[in-house]
Amino acid sequence: MQINIPELSIPQRQAWLQHAIAPRPICFASTIDKEGNVNLSPFSFFNLFSTNPPIVIFSPSRSGRDNHLKHTFLNVLEVPEVVINICDYDMVQQVSLSSCEYAKNIDEFIKAGFTKTKASIVQPPMVKEAKINLECKVIETKNLGDKGGAGQLIFAEVMYMHVNESILNDEGTMIDHHKIRHIARLGGDTYAVMNKQNLFTVPKPIKELGIGVDALPESIRNSHILTGNDLGMLANVQILPEINVAFYDEKLTNIIQYFSINPTEMEKELHLYAKTLLSQKKIDDAWQVLLAGENV
Numbered sequence: 001m002q003i004n005i006p007e008l009s010i011p012q013r014q015a016w017l018q019h020a021i022a023p024r025p026i027c028f029a030s031t032i033d034k035e036g037n038v039n040l041s042p043f044s045f046f047n048l049f050s051t052n053p054p055i056v057i058f059s060p061s062r063s064g065r066d067n068h069l070k071h072t073f074l075n076v077l078e079v080p081e082v083v084i085n086i087c088d089y090d091m092v093q094q095v096s097l098s099s100c101e102y103a104k105n106i107d108e109f110i111k112a113g114f115t116k117t118k119a120s121i122v123q124p125p126m127v128k129e130a131k132i133n134l135e136c137k138v139i140e141t142k143n144l145g146d147k148g149g150a151g152q153l154i155f156a157e158v159m160y161m162h163v164n165e166s167i168l169n170d171e172g173t174m175i176d177h178h179k180i181r182h183i184a185r186l187g188g189d190t191y192a193v194m195n196k197q198n199l200f201t202v203p204k205p206i207k208e209l210g211i212g213v214d215a216l217p218e219s220i221r222n223s224h225i226l227t228g229n230d231l232g233m234l235a236n237v238q239i240l241p242e243i244n245v246a247f248y249d250e251k252l253t254n255i256i257q258y259f260s261i262n263p264t265e266m267e268k269e270l271h272l273y274a275k276t277l278l279s280q281k282k283i284d285d286a287w288q289v290l291l292a293g294e295n296v
């Protein structure tokens with residue numbers, strides 16, 4: 001299927017792009033106007049764009065329905081400060097409730113049932129229930145258009161951070177992703193929660209250059225069994241590994257003996273075994289199994 005984006009209606013455009021660009025973290029923004037009226041609203045057009053200076057950007061778009069500017073955007077034009085509260089699963093239903101289009105003088109802290117706490121250096125209050133709060137100065141805004149759906153970017157410099165100790169690792173040195181169940185928005189009504197079952201790690205590419213998929217032996221590169229993820233792990237070595245004569249693996253020996261009269265089946269079995277080893281992050285062993293097949 002191919003989609004010519006400019007031909008779509010605004011709601012369709014929004015739906016296709018939001019379903020595709022997912023999951024998106026949620027900025028739960030607390031702002032005030034110059035009279036001191038408080039606003040609290042969620043925005044998933046949000047991310048970290050720079051650490052030096054520390055800049056996040058989020059976008060309360062012009063309404064796709066009637067083109068109005070969101071209160072959050074109007075507020076930061078009056079008082080250029082925001083507290084970005086980071087959302088987790090314990091808050092998701094209240095966060096959703098706070099996105100109702102309440103009138104400008106209505107305080108969504110009260111409507112959604114959140115507790116205010118005083119920020120250290122900015123005027124808008126923080127959400128007590130959020131386990132992370134970022135106090136920010138708004139340094140710039142950028143209007144991406146005048147029609148409904150046009151993003152209104154808010155560039156916010158993070159000045160001060162509050163982290164609830166309950167989400168720190170055992171050493172107390174960093175946020176533990178297993179302890180804060182971050183939420184993210186996908187398309188439509190669908191959200192994701194980051195919990196034990198769906199967290200995984202990918203080791204950073206080696207500091208030296210990985211050999212790359214193009215440098216893998218042809219039989220490995222064109223394997224019908226090894227996937228792109230498998231090739232990515234194998235190609236993240238500095239030099240093409242060589243056979244290690246000291247490597248002994250009973251299963252490898254059995255495969256080579258059993259399939260010695262059928263090289264095609266042997267290659268298949270070796271690739272399947274290497275794939276299993278890769279899934280256990282035993283990359284050196286997987287290489288030895290594959291090299292054994294290359295040299296039979």
Ligand SMILES: Cc1cc2nc3c(=O)[nH]c(=O)nc-3n(C[C@H](O)[C@H](O)[C@H](O)COP(=O)(O)O)c2cc1C
Pocket residue numbers: 026039040041042043044045046059060061062069070071072073095096098099100101102185
């Ligand atoms: C999880 C979530 C994410 C949202 N993300 C955005 C967004 O990125 N941009 C936007 O304009 N509206 C977004 N909305 C809708 C706004 O929260 C909603 O329009 C809100 O009423 C704006 O409030 P305000 O006018 O008080 O600033 C989102 C709503 C939810 C529930």
